[in-house]
Amino acid sequence: MHKHKPEPLETASDAELVSRALARDQLAVRTLIQRYNRRLYRAARSIVADDSEAEDVLQEAYLRAFAALGTFRAESTLATWLTRIVLNEAFQRVRRRIDMPISAIGRDGRQMQMADVIPFPASSRPAIDPERAMAQTELCRIVESAIDALPQDFRAVLVARVVEGMSVEETAAAFDLLPETVKTRLHRARKLLKDALAEHLGPHFGDVFPFDGKRCERITDAVVCRLGF
Known part of the structure; x- marks a missing residue:
């Protein structure tokens, strides 16, 4: 019987988590996402200046990152590599927003696509978000x-x-x-x-x-789901 005790994911290095993620270890994927969620969310939001759109950016950037994870060569830190991917996605969103005809605003399907991935309540978001109420x-x-x-x-x-x-x-x-x-x-x-x-x-x-608690979990669950776990 194999008795080697794996390194706890919370304290595992980025390199170890990347290796496990490439082997489709779902817990490693979740750990990586949760480790960098706040930093990457803040980077996205600093460009798009909107909470919901920043979450959109974060999801798409994670999907791009995990699809290209095998190309990561540690020439920079994983945090920097992920941040660049998030920023590229955020800047693309801003450029599309600028180029979008006014008549197209509101019917590009973005909210519907998000609803397919993240289960929002039927009446949109709750009037009071406990996490933000406590943090802000x-x-x-x-x-x-x-x-x-x-x-x-x-x-x-x-x-x-x-x-x-x-x-x-x-x-x-x-x-x-x-x-x-x-x-x-x-x-x-x-x-x-x-x-x-x-x-x-x-x-x-x-x-x-803030980007902890339920919001962090929601993004983590959505990305893991879209990655096919």
Whole structure:
């Protein structure tokens, strides 16, 4: 009998999880998704500036990523590789939104496609979402609104560096920018926010755009389902 005890998935390295995911280990796939859900969701939302569309982006990006997982060669970190895929999908969404005729808005089938994958309640979303009610106070809503009002280039860098805590090098690699450009955009973003946010709000940045609990589980279940498990 094989008695080798596998490494606990929660503490397994990315390389181990990738290897297991390539062998169609569903738990490894789920662990990878849950490990990077918040970071990738925030990256997507920093571009599309919409909760629902960010979830759409995340699902499609995960499907692309797992389809191409065998091509990952660890030339960058897995987090950076996944972030690039998410950003590419998000930028494509924004370009399609700009190019879409006004007459086509609302009938592109996006909501119907999402409903096929994620079982929303019949009357759309609940009026009160317990997770967001607990995670977001009025203060966090003010922070989110201020961030959403930033120009896209500044918003994306601010979310990566300040909200998600990525390093200058990670952000530069993810957005294909020079480190100096990252620093400049972050400086300008902070300057734009100066009148809206006081310095003492800094500790609250970690609570904005929550993506844990039911929302994290929903995306995980949807991606695993669409991958055919």
